[in-house]
């Protein structure tokens with residue numbers, strides 16, 4: 001018997017107020033995500049990828065249809081579905097350590113204070129920030145800030161991690177190393193099995209994902225196709241990028257986005 005999906009999106013649409021009426025952004029979204037999957041959303045600017053992610057996070061209302069997470073309708077934000085934004089969203093007056101500890105403290109209520117501190121130390125060590133714990137966000141580079149945001153999201157052990165263009169503002173080298181750290185955290189965390197990420201980067205989508213959801217252009221966008229990335233893990237970027245499978249996927253995605 002097939003396991004129940006972690007997330008089931010059925011007939012979902014999104015409208016926003018516009019002038020006297022409403023504008024339809026997304027329509028008839030059908031998507032089922034199984035526990036353990038890494039999913040990317042890709043599509044032209046403004047098609048509604050972030051809106052869909054925000055609805056999954058419970059940060060914005062669903063206009064039509066239903067979203068069911070682990071058997072329950074999504075109606076509000078939950079630590080089970082943690083979001084990381086492109087622009088870090090750290091609290092500027094708190095240190096690196098406090099930014100992570102505050103999140104752990106508010107969610108991991110069953111842990112003792114010593115355990116909460118140990119968890120904070122552990123996630124910061126995993127993203128290589130142990131020597132920067134007393135710094136404030138403005139004293140960090142963009143890559144370091146995004147590391148803190150990712151560490152904070154993992155520290156609350158969400159069932160599903162939602163990433164909205166997490167590496168979009170970073171240079172190619174930093175982006176590459178953060179992709180590796182994300183994969184390490186994802187594969188090394190027994191609870192955060194499922195990731196949904198918005199990206200504009202075709203190579204990033206192929207390298208990280210099990211499936212890539214391609215959106216049609218908006219307004220009234222919908223899912224154009226869902227591409228399965230049949231590449232074994234762990235993946236070696238260098239050798240993959242010169243393989244025929246990679247090239248075929250890349251060409252397929254480029255054509256899908258431009259037709």
Ligand SMILES: Nc1ncnc2c1ncn2[C@@H]1O[C@H](COP(=O)(O)OP(=O)(O)OP(=O)(O)O)[C@@H](O)[C@H]1O
Pocket residue numbers: 016017025043044045046047048049050051052218
């Ligand atoms: N709160 C809002 N109120 C009104 N319109 C909105 C709101 N949020 C988004 N929109 C509009 O909905 C459309 C989709 O926006 P969204 O950010 O979801 O797209 P996107 O695919 O993530 O874009 P990008 O790739 O540029 O980030 C855009 O036209 C945007 O202006």
